Amino acid sequence: MEIVLAEAGRNRWRIEPRPPMRVPGVVFATGALLPQAAGDKALEQVANVAALPGIVRASYAMPDVHWGYGFPIGGVAATDVERGGVVSPGGVGFDISCGVRLLAAGVTREEVGPERIARLMDLLDRMVPRGLGRGGLWELDGPAELDDLLLGGARYAVEHGHGVPRDLERCEDGGVLAGAAPAEVSTRAVERGLQQVGSLGSANHFLEVQAVDRVHDASTAAAFGLRPGQVCVMIHCGSRGLGHQICTDHVRAMDRELHRHRIELPDRQLACTPVDSARGRAYLGAMTAAANYGRANRQLLSEAARRAFAAALGVGLELVYDVSHNLAKLETHEVDGVARTLCVHRKGATRALPPGDPELPADLRAAGQPVLVPGTMGTASYVMVGLPGNEAFRSACHGAGRVWSRHQALRTVRGEQLKHDLEAHGVAVRPASLRALAEEAPEAYKDVDAVAAVTEAAGLARQVARLVPLGVVKG
């Protein structure tokens, strides 16, 4: 499909709906942030998503949008459940409930100094399972206990001593989504998930020690528990092999059954089924189970970070917030003046609730939801906050967004040199592999400062604080 992109306002581009599109495509970006690489199919994917049965309003792309498979990464699409709207596992992504968690330490970078940070990074290097091979921080008894974890999420982990009750108040959905159906999780998914609770994985997943570099909004930052110079920990990971296997299983099943629902798709990875169908309910039950696994996983990694901080720096860590950026949720939104139940897919996009939303914990309600935007290990990350009037179903960006393929990164960057350069700039790097480190070079990503600025200018979320890396544990 040839894509004609028209400028439709400041930081806003539109793809007019042409068959089989049912709604327009809307991209929030400056010209510089639009996908540029030759062969990049992100905008075509925005248009493909606009053809999904039951989609309403528009197929949205966040400022960090880039080429995925099926859905673009940085895509948001909502379907009307009562009007044949579909759920697409590809619109959630393989890494179900992949997300970001930020914890804040009771210490500033000036109080700590590089030597103690290096000691902290050495401890984290030893304590955080990642990369190749099995093994997580929590050895479960067997499939029955895994079922309990799939039902209980981060709450199950806290109830078993891996955290404190306040952690749950600072997680989306209190750390556990209702409606998990372990019976819809295949044996293969269980086998993959049993040994990985409390592990980082590889690729773009990381545990990063950061410092608050700049505060844009002091009162909101204070409500989030952040202040200038403060040392923080950002954790980016998801539901590991279990989530990937669930997505694989359900995409395959829906791919085989498309003809039953007379659904024609331009890309097999967009395989979908009506939300209100046995297959749709089965997927949502399994997806919810994986989402709970992802939240428990981040809870376990937080516990490891706390142990390392206590040992190396003698300080504790308070959870700022935990968000998912790969998820589908049934939410109520107004469409053409009528409240509708929508299945909102966020594939590489973060929910961004505005101030006053009743779903927010009491101590954050006046401020709004923290939106966590990891950048790169050589630049910065952002804490943003949800805004009222967000047209993209209350969604914002989820990161910087890749511009280079891993292939190009490996051709351009040497891992040894990158490690040396980062260390020279005061970032202590603890990679599982130097080649894998090169794939994640900062140059492989968009300018996160520009992404955050455009996210704010487009009315999706507002900047609260900029964080810079002090040390990174990479998978």
Add this chain to the structure above:
Amino acid sequence: MDGPGPTGRSGHRSVPHTADLRVEAWAPTPEGCIGELVRAVVGSFADLEGARIVGERGCTVFGASDADLLAGVLEEVVYRMDATGELPAALALGPIRGLDGARSIEVRFRMADAATAALVGAVPKAVSLHDLDLSGGPDGWTCRATVDV
């Protein structure tokens, strides 16, 4: 790793994709193509040169099409890596059997202990159906897959 293109006898190369790992392979037969692609994917993240061999494993993979068999064999590798901690140091594939809609292939893996392999790249976790292909032409067979890492 770059290859000469789909005109030689057998080979593989990675091609750019911003999200994940995209690999193409070519061979005189469809089974050879699948084997090349598996070797390419494993080689992209694990160096098995000094890894400890733990034994041989066999399985039958089913799919509706040749392309689905390709995805199925790759998924078998990813599953075994996570569930049993093993990676194929070598593999042998039997002939593709069956008609369109019900294809199968037998695979034998010579497995290494993944814990003794050296990590050299992002670890694959799933196989996408996006632009998945295995097809024949006058110069032999070509295939491509996008692997989530």
